[in-house]
Amino acid sequence: MTNNKKIPHQNLWDTPWGYAESFLIAFGLLITGFLMEASLGSQTAVSLIFPYNLILLVVYIAVLIALYKWASHHPVVRWLSKVPASITSIVFVTFLVMIMGIIPQIASDNYIVNLLGLNHITTNWAFLLIIGLFLTCLGLVSVKRITQFSTDNVGFILNHIGLFLALTAGILGSGDIQRVSIELKENVANYMATDQATGRPVELSFAMLLKDFKLEEYAPKLALIDNESGEILHNQGKNLYEISEGEKYSFEGFEIEVLSYLPMSSPFGSRYLRVNEQGSSPAALLKVTTTATDNSIENWISCGSFAQQYRSLKISDKYSLVMTIPEAKKFSSELEVLTRDGERYSTIIEVNKAHNHDLWEIYQLDYNKRMGKWSTTSVIELVRDPWLPAIYTGIFMMIFGAFYMFWVGNKITKKD
């Protein structure tokens, strides 16, 4: 595999370089990167910001074009634009990403992990060098195919240039991404956000005011727990039964019937009554029959709320029934956006439905979990990524490339 097919007894480093040379070069880059990481640390790998990243990108592409145009016969350039270099660089990128997929990318107390920077691969020198090799191979073959354009090349160009564009714009543009969050309280305008990476305050060019926060919930579920450990016994905590009036369930020798279910209620003595006030909690009246003895009991359970105690039902020495806290179905914030020019308008944002204002994407992020549906606080995230159009162009080129591949993939293989 290491020898070139056409010249069976080629010596190492004789041109053209094949897999052995490619592997050695990539391995050399990897070792260099790890040595730099161990000696310099990754703090030296600063992320570039505008306009330096744009300048670097333009220069890089110009160099690739120049290399193809005037130096395509140089052994190194020839090697970079051939298959052994491409496949080797894909393998090495895969290897480094695999490290990322195994070692958690969070603070570590392992000496080797810290020394080689294995817990922050994306900013690791080794990764930057290998990605540099990968992109250079990708860039050179892309330039080559564009200059030799034909309709057969469409799929190739869409896939390769799309990937090149998405990766270079994504990597070089990462320094320009701003992610801030802002906590809004009902009827209070706010324009001071917090940068999520640095924790520094950021003044926005517009203010936002929370008019209303809304939360819809699913019905709570019924769970069987162990009296001693408090753990959910039923199906390892999965697939619990949703509580709904009139339903019957069976659990390990018990028949359970939901006689009554109140989504908003409050305890009065030993029973629950329907109320409509802040902090009311869901409650259900259960009838529990022990199948073996046919004995039955009736009582209330409730998951409680920030204002009310929860209530469980002990059905034997071993087991109790509890109601789980309802899961959020949908939460949204009605916002009023106030600009410097005195313009104001309302909009509603929710998870998966962001709003765009002045190049910022505005997302629903969080709320006061303890207060649940009575929360009067909404946490909003704002993201600004000026490189997004370039990245999306790359992504959509690859999407069209994938359709092309699906359609004519077979023919591509048959050509050989």
Added chain:
Amino acid sequence: MTWINFPLYSGLVAVFFLIGLAVLGYSYKKPATFKIATILFAIGWGVLVLFVVQLWLELERPPMRTLGETRLWYALFLPVIGGLTYLRWRYKWFLAYSVLMALLFLGINYMNPETYSKTLMPALQSPWFVPHVLVYLLSYAVLAASSIVAIKGWYDHYKKQPIQSTLALADNLVYIGFAFLTLGLLFGALWAKEAWGHYWTWDPKEIWAFLTWMGYLIYIHYRHFHPQKNKQALTILALAFVVLLVCWFGVNYLPVAKTSVHTYTQY
């Protein structure tokens, strides 16, 4: 509440599929009976479609959230892939394999009954949910099929039989699977931007999805430029599928799992 009679439906499907497989086996002796096998497969598949449609309607959400629900989709897609592959390349063994795999997935679901909870967290309530998951399921099913072809290739290789046509089938499946894999990855990126504010966050599931993509990328490039090196190609294909399996359910057992947002097995 288990509202729907899964054992009844899966039992019916199993009866049609098993008789169909028996008839298919017999058709190697008497080719005329093959048509009966395909009719039986079609009826069994129709029953399965009916079940999925009912489940979707009853849950009021796409049944694609839990691992059990994704197995249901494999059971649905595999016979289709087997059928289409048969129409194109006439491999009976491959049709039999895909029907058997569908039965296996139904069997696993039968052994692990679910109560089919209706809850769907807000982050999953998006128009991207269905296309993102569907193209991934299709891609995994096709790529799984390609590895079965690879096993056939190994077998033929050791029996010293020609394997070029087997590898050509593997190539076709990989190209289709890879196209879907690319779409799944990119739809995921576009959705992530909508839901979480960034298109790529190096979430463990994303990392392994990317690795799977890279694995098949290596295979495609290697095959394209070294079409004669069969054994190496088969090895790459096998390794790529191992990565896919890690991505599909192995991620949950890795030390990185706790930092992932794709924990769909938890409910």
